[in-house]
Amino acid sequence: MMQRLDYLKETPSQTAGPYVHIGLAPGAAGFDIYEHELGWDIAGPNAAGERIRVEGRVIDGTGNPVKDVLLEAWQANAHGKYTHPEGGGEVEDGFRGWGRVITDFDTGEWGFDTIKPGTVVGRNGAMQAPHINLWIVARGINIGLNTRLYFSDEADANAADPVINLIEWESRRKTLIAQRSERNGQIVYRFDIHIQGEDETVFFDI
Template identity: 80%
Template sequence: MPQDLNYLKETPSQTAGPYVHIGLAPGAAGFDIYRQELGWDIAGPNAKGERIRIEGCVIDGMGSPIKDVLLEAWQANADGIYAHPEHEGQVEDGFRGWGRVITDFETGEWGFDTIKPGPVKTPDGKVMAPHISLWIVARGINVGLQTRLYFEDEVEANAVDPVINLIEWERRRQTLIAKKTERDGKAVYRFDVKLQGQDETVFFDI
């Protein structure tokens, strides 16, 4: 006899650690089992656009960097087009638009090289500012956290972005903005993710 759904209990959740790197980024955990680590090459050698670097830390509620974080990044190419079967032939050969990185076990720093994405059109014709979506998991996080990284130097595009404008307070909006610096002639964007406390990063429920 089928069970009454009103009496079914919620399935227990479980955090991603402590073995998340062995399964999702084994090379970093000392296991040489893949010819190439899955997800490290985001843009590929043929992608057009500005080559940039993204760097940051994931910081806990006490202000300390978390050192066992895994982040997945998803972005469009310089023309604002995602690598998807529906867009076959519209993105450069080798452009994946998706990557996976982990934090340094000693410092908690993470980073990846890619190209700066272009504005993306929504299905209803609105235009989103250039951004990179990030998904974050770590020991102690029961449900993966979803956020976005926007670029400090895209002031006009950010001002009309339909997602940023869902956030009421300007101070909260600023938690999604990566700060630009330069190193060896290359743009470097700093994006620290704060899990709790003052200036906690905005996370999206999707």
């Protein structure tokens, strides 16, 4: 005999919660748990290429910074090679191509140091512009948000990128472009991520 279950209510969705930093980035949250924190060193000291800093904020629909965000970054090296077996070739010793950071609890700012990635071979041999893949998770976000960061000084490569060209509106494409500047002799790319609102960042369903 089949039992009726239509009277049962849906279980509430689980979000990252306020303790996401302790579980995923305890060192950044002030907890000395691991001898080697995962994801802090993206490029390593032996990586070739231009050393850069990437920084920004995650902005909610009201225009305020979200201060309990965790971001993961994946990238190729300066020659467009990833570290996984299908990444296209060997990478420098110590190059991880992956990192994890959290936002500052007071300002909402996040940032990391790395090297600028190179052009990557995509599907069917199509060349993808230099980019960094980002995954964002925070309290109130049921499913992690995936986006990409492209570089403002790679206009020609960006114009030919097959992923950017999937986005119909030019104004929406601009939400994926990090702006280059220089501060105290260091190259800095600014990339603010808008979760909602008029300037909402393009997110990908992957």
